[in-house]
Amino acid sequence: MAPIRHDVEDSEFELHGLSAPVRSVGRWVMAGVGSVGKGGHLAARAVGTLRQVDIWGPRLVPLLVTIGVASIPIALFTLTFTGMVLAIQASYTFTGTVPDYFVGALVGKTVILELGPALTALALAGRVGASIASELGTMRVTEQIDALESLAYDPVAYLVVPRVLAGMFMFPVITVFSLVVGIVAGWLTSLAMLDVTTPEFVKGLRLFFDTYDVQFALIKAWSFGLVVTGVGCFYGLQTSGGAEGVGHATTRAVVAGSMIILVLDAFWAAVLL
Amino acid sequence: MSIEIKDIHKSFGEDHILQGFSLYVREGETLSIIGPSGAGKSVTLKTIIGLITPDSGEVWVDGKNVHTILRPELYELRRQVGYVFQFAALFDSMSVGENVAMGLRRIKGMTEGDIQKRVSYCLHIVDLGGAEERRPAELSGGMRKRAGLARAIATQPKYLLYDEPTTGLDPVTKTTIDSLISRMSEELGVTGIVVTHDMESAYGISDRIAMLHEGSIRFVGTPDDVRGTDDPVVKGFVEGRPELSRNVPV
Numbered sequence: 105m106a107p108i109r110h111d112v113e114d115s116e117f118e119l120h121g122l123s124a125p126v127r128s129v130g131r132w133v134m135a136g137v138g139s140v141g142k143g144g145h146l147a148a149r150a151v152g153t154l155r156q157v158d159i160w161g162p163r164l165v166p167l168l169v170t171i172g173v174a175s176i177p178i179a180l181f182t183l184t185f186t187g188m189v190l191a192i193q194a195s196y197t198f199t200g201t202v203p204d205y206f207v208g209a210l211v212g213k214t215v216i217l218e219l220g221p222a223l224t225a226l227a228l229a230g231r232v233g234a235s236i237a238s239e240l241g242t243m244r245v246t247e248q249i250d251a252l253e254s255l256a257y258d259p260v261a262y263l264v265v266p267r268v269l270a271g272m273f274m275f276p277v278i279t280v281f282s283l284v285v286g287i288v289a290g291w292l293t294s295l296a297m298l299d300v301t302t303p304e305f306v307k308g309l310r311l312f313f314d315t316y317d318v319q320f321a322l323i324k325a326w327s328f329g330l331v332v333t334g335v336g337c338f339y340g341l342q343t344s345g346g347a348e349g350v351g352h353a354t355t356r357a358v359v360a361g362s363m364i365i366l367v368l369d370a371f372w373a374a375v376l377l
Numbered sequence: 378m379s380i381e382i383k384d385i386h387k388s389f390g391e392d393h394i395l396q397g398f399s400l401y402v403r404e405g406e407t408l409s410i411i412g413p414s415g416a417g418k419s420v421t422l423k424t425i426i427g428l429i430t431p432d433s434g435e436v437w438v439d440g441k442n443v444h445t446i447l448r449p450e451l452y453e454l455r456r457q458v459g460y461v462f463q464f465a466a467l468f469d470s471m472s473v474g475e476n477v478a479m480g481l482r483r484i485k486g487m488t489e490g491d492i493q494k495r496v497s498y499c500l501h502i503v504d505l506g507g508a509e510e511r512r513p514a515e516l517s518g519g520m521r522k523r524a525g526l527a528r529a530i531a532t533q534p535k536y537l538l539y540d541e542p543t544t545g546l547d548p549v550t551k552t553t554i555d556s557l558i559s560r561m562s563e564e565l566g567v568t569g570i571v572v573t574h575d576m577e578s579a580y581g582i583s584d585r586i587a588m589l590h591e592g593s594i595r596f597v598g599t600p601d602d603v604r605g606t607d608d609p610v611v612k613g614f615v616e617g618r619p620e621l622s623r624n625v626p627v
Binding site for chain 2: 243246247248250254255257258
């Protein structure tokens with residue numbers, strides 16, 4: 105078989121102005137495939153180190169506090185204003201067409217099914233994902249992760265497993281608070297700014313309420329917790345270079361985490377609803 | 378037991394850092410590796426402990442091939458090896474005492490009291506007695522380095538790898554560290570590999586000195602052999618006279 109003439113192929117691509125974009129797409133695809141492979145490897149190692157409870161166990165409680173408890177204010181802030189906006193927009197949309205109690209129905213359904221879990225996760229992707237990526241990235245570039253290895257600690261067991269477990273446990277907890285606050289904010293806004301009474305709001309809220317919706321929200325929150333902390337750990341451990349590398353890792357963790365949350369959100373809607 | 382490096386090659390991108398590097402470190406000796414910056418000295422140390430995987434070649438520590446043994450066995454082996462990092466690599470989220478205790482907490486059967494006693498002792502011998510509660514950010518560069526040394530020796534390892542242990546230290550601290558390295562070898566029989574640019578230290582603490590040049594070992598000998606060598610590359614490096622090594626075939 106005759107050897108492939110790369111020079112001819114390249115010149116033909118250049119002729120049609122295709123070489124640079126094709127190469128860029130090729131590099132992007134290769135980088136994406138590479139990241140998926142490395143991510144899978146990290147996940148497999150994390151599962152494999154779950155039995156090293158003596159390493160990750162003592163680290164779990166402090167991380168439940170830093171990842172979970174400390175994140176509650178930002179989640180509540182986000183859902184307070186979301187609940188307010190939903191109530192006002194529902195009233196604006198429904199006035200003269202459907203009864204006012206539908207404000208409660210829309211606020212409740214939208215907060216529980218979609219905005220509560222998704223907006224909480226997106227807010228925490230910024231706070232938790234960035235914090236994990238920058239902390240692990242700094243540890244990587246200052247050789248602290250090498251030092252951990254030299255002291256016979258598996259960095260995946262010591263750094264990754266407790267963070268991911270804390271995220272998987274605390275994201276649903278924070279989401280429950282968010283759901284409550286979002287609905288309460290919508291109710292108070294209805295009382296203060298709209299012609300909707302408490303009985304009307306509650307009537308609407310109960311009309312379409314289904315406990316399965318809450319289960320759906322918690323499953324999503326659990327998976328978002330896994331993604332935000334896992335992606336933060338992945339990019340943190342992949343960091344190279346100095347401060348610039350830590351900055352890149354942090355940005356990538358937030359962007360990739362947010363994108364995966366949106367994809368996963370659509371996936372769960374298609375699978376579970 | 379010894380450390381044996383056999384025909385190691387390692388590249389980073391286009392840079393072929395180690396090109397057939399081989400070295401045998403005898404049990405109980407202190408061997409210094411000298412060479413210009415970027416020659417691959419730190420890469421060599423990290424290869425020995427399995428932090429960097431070579432493209433080809435073998436590293437044997439304590440009779441085990443570092444890069445083929447399973448991960449649990451590798452961690453078991455690492456408990457026998459202390460590593461002093463160039464910039465200390467202290468965990469900045471912990472106190473100095475907690476840093477030194479990290480390796481000890483992996484040893485089964487040690488009580489909290491035993492750990493605290495050992496931490497105090499190790500900090501004392503590097504002149505950091507009473508610094509247990511201080512944070513790494515509160516320490517000077519020299520103090521951080523000494524804390525890193527205390528962490529490395531805490532588990533009483535059979536092997537110690539020092540990455541530029543005296544660089545940037547004042548003369549008094551440098552002498553303290555040098556005598557500590559000598560003591561580790563003479564009194565405890567620890568096998569040590571010291572990566573250094575500091576020829577005064579290298580002459581003082583080493584049983585043998587190896588020079589890394591162009592990715593492989595150019596010269597190995599006693600300090601007296603180094604002083605008396607006619608090799609222009611070695612002579613040029615140790616005397617700080619680069620003109621001697623110009624136009625010398627590799």
